[in-house]
Amino acid sequence: MLGCGTVGAQVVRLLTEQADDLTARIGGSVELVGVAVRRPHRHPDVPAHLITTDAAALVESDVDVVVEVIGGIEPARTLLTTALRAGKSVVTANKALLAEHAAELFAAAGSSGADLYFEAAVAGAIPLLRPLRESLAGDRINRVMGIVNGTTNYILSAMDSSGAGYAETLDEASRLGYAEADPTADVDGYDAASKAAILASIAFHTRVTAADVYREGITSVTPADIAAARTLGRTIKLLAICERVDTDGVESVAVRVHPAMIPRSHPLAGVGGAFNAVFVEADAAGSLMFYGQGAGGAPTASAVLGDLVAVSRNRLVGGRGPGESAYAALPIRPIxxxxxxxxxxxxxxxxxxxxxxxxxxxxxxxxxxxxxxxxxxxxxxxxxxxxxxxxxxxxxxxxxxxxxxxxxxxxxxxxxxxxxxx
Amino acid sequence: MLGCGTVGAQVVRLLTEQADDLTARIGGSVELVGVAVRRPHRHPDVPAHLITTDAAALVESDVDVVVEVIGGIEPARTLLTTALRAGKSVVTANKALLAEHAAELFAAAGSSGADLYFEAAVAGAIPLLRPLRESLAGDRINRVMGIVNGTTNYILSAMDSSGAGYAETLDEASRLGYAEADPTADVDGYDAASKAAILASIAFHTRVTAADVYREGITSVTPADIAAARTLGRTIKLLAICERVDTDGVESVAVRVHPAMIPRSHPLAGVGGAFNAVFVEADAAGSLMFYGQGAGGAPTASAVLGDLVAVSRNRLVGGRGPGESAYAALPIRPIxxxxxxxxxxxxxxxxxxxxxxxxxxxxxxxxxxxxxxxxxxxxxxxxxxxxxxxxxxxxxxxxxxxxxxxxxxxxxxxxxxxxxxx
The missing domain is CATH 3.30.70.260 (ACT domain)
Incomplete structure (x- = not known):
């Protein structure tokens, strides 16, 4: 395992507590052989002999699966590319990396036949990528729209109930632990845009990177906006919207993240705090909704463990999870x-x-x-x-x-x- | 394909319309080589050379995958067991069969290494079994509760808005096509009980059959019940409830289907008509909800096609989907x-x-x-x-x-x- 923050600590806990169940479900046991961290003394709950500061050596050692919960582009990108090229399966929660370098990672996985799973990268505990990649693989997805960032959802909900301004509400969210010390990735919409890119890539079988996503954060949302929404029976949510656009038979893909007014009667209007919810519209399936905790250590670890069971089973049984599916290669439509x-x-x-x-x-x-x-x-x-x-x-x-x-x-x-x- | 009713016709349509997409997603093409039906003249949309009345011969012919949309126990049970033993992968929408004979079918699949997929058997288009079987494979599921039968949900919703009695509302539902000519399976809760058995088996890694499910239908729900619920700010829904029960450290599984009063503010209270919604509570993931169309030709066909892509990929890549997972073998707790x-x-x-x-x-x-x-x-x-x-x-x-x-x-x-x- 690379990294051991909030999510990693929960992965270690679940691996230990549910060892017998995991063995039964996989058909073989999973052994945690190393945890690469930057500051070894900060992880008293991890057995000392597992801790290392040399992530590269851990990846190159005799391991079958690499679980990455570091986040960010480097060193995760280099480490995971190395692992995948060497035939090691990867389970990652890294949305930024997937949103920028999915093609490179899939190519590395493809070269060796390794698995690349990343359910935890989008909407935390909610099973969303597997349903999109697999359950709806025989359908045609037209639209994916949802709330995929808990911090901004908390802030907008709080502004809606208090009438307070953005800066003041952000301060309170930071104080209460709902916003990080540097909230840029959340409030400027980068986090949601990464998730939207990943969702759109899968939904439309097209390479979509974070740079393709039109992005507006919530920093300019004012009490006047909130009040205006209220007057019209609406509320404001930061939405990630991935659409298939058909213009006279020519298809393209549009992906955007921005605040939007939605009716208070809309199911997304009731999604509060750290919860995420995503609507999917498909030709045959019709409307589907997925709802659950979008972040947090244990929920995200649940998604990591689900993927770990899948890649472990694949190694034992000899199968392979889905690779990149970008055959449609639809053009990106600008906002x-x-x-x-x-x-x-x-x-x-x-x-x-x-x-x-x-x-x-x-x-x-x-x-x-x-x-x-x-x-x-x-x-x-x-x-x-x-x-x-x-x-x-x-x-x-x-x-x-x-x-x-x-x-x-x-x-x-x-x-x-x-x-x-x- | 065995059977060609509402669901089967949609499977044929989607197989044809989305042939190129399916080929790209699978990595190879799927060819429909035969459709076994009882009355050949009733399927003008299916190419005549594909139609046969000899289901057994079709199953024994040189096919890789059998899609079963006949429903009911026999002849489906014999046909699918034969197919699985012969190493042919099976995709089925047959909830009654899975709820009674899952162990036998899984054993047949296990003997040859074939795949058995049945997403369409529960909650139609909603990706539910794959998330439970795979996404949550690293978590511990404690409760599954939901609305899994559209007919009874339509009738209860109609009784709630009109104040009319059960018999009268059933008549209208039949007239409008929301209830079948013989509504027993729906209104007596057999359909929901089959689905509950399948859900509980997967959630708790324990064999649960329809006979293990406590079952009450909606035929005794009266306008007085509806009125009483309304007075208390509640509404009545037919719920399928699968629980892990812990009594002084001894675990068991309780599965039941019955009408229940739920608060009107509960997310399930707003689930109307033919829609289904299922809540899942897991240790690490917390609360999840899945919502979508629970029945109908196209939605159910979407689930069938998703499974068809999975089993086809497995045949090409050499992998295998999950088999029966009944290692926990928890006792069934009576109501x-x-x-x-x-x-x-x-x-x-x-x-x-x-x-x-x-x-x-x-x-x-x-x-x-x-x-x-x-x-x-x-x-x-x-x-x-x-x-x-x-x-x-x-x-x-x-x-x-x-x-x-x-x-x-x-x-x-x-x-x-x-x-x-x-």
């Missing part, structure tokens, strides 16, 4: 060309003709309006517009132009809208 | 010894001392009361009692004795209670 829907909330002058001038900007950009709500108050008025779906580029240009209209005092909130009408 | 909670609604005489006499019966049986609601009206009064959990046998004896009390005019509703308090 500018993806159809989305916008909610726009404006402070405008309270005089006749304002709605008409705003509406004409939408019309100019070929954006059709689904709903308008106008309310006068004191010297100005509020104008809320929800559009039908239109190319994201057209929606952005519309909002930019509207912001410059003399009658528009302030753009209070601009937010994409997902899910059905409330 | 009488399972802890449950009861809701009891009574019409009683409106006079002092009634509650006391009723409560003393509960006390005699060591059943602790969680909540009481008493309401006077005209000459009699209603008394609603919800218990804490107690052995089912004690609860039944309590109810029997209470029904005989002079002050009790009528036992309006007795129903088990599941889920947290509303």
């Amino acid at each position: 500018s060309q993806v159809d989305t829907r916008y909610h726009v909330s404006l402070d405008v002058a309270d005089r006749a003709g304002v709605l008409s001038s705003v509406a004409s900007v939408f019309a100019e950009h070929d954006v059709s309006i689904a709903a308008v709500r106008q309310r006068g108050r004191a010297n100005d008025a509020s104008l809320v517009i929800v559009t039908h779906s239109a190319p994201d580029r057209a929606l952005r240009s519309t909002v930019d132009k509207i912001a410059g209209l003399p009658a528009v005092h302030d753009v209070v909130s601009v937010m994409r809208v997902e899910g059905e009408e409330p | 009488s010894q399972v802890d449950t909670r009861y809701h009891v609604s009574l019409d009683v005489a409106d006079r002092a001392g009634v509650l006391s006499s009723v409560a003393s019966v509960f006390a005699e049986h060591d059943v602790s009361i969680a909540a009481v609601r008493q309401r006077g009206r005209a000459n009699d009064a209603s008394l609603v009692i919800v218990t804490h959990s107690a052995p089912d046998r004690a609860l039944r004896s309590t109810v029997d004795k209470i029904a005989g009390l002079p002050a009790v005019h009528d036992v309006v509703s007795v129903m088990r209670v599941e889920g947290e308090e509303p």
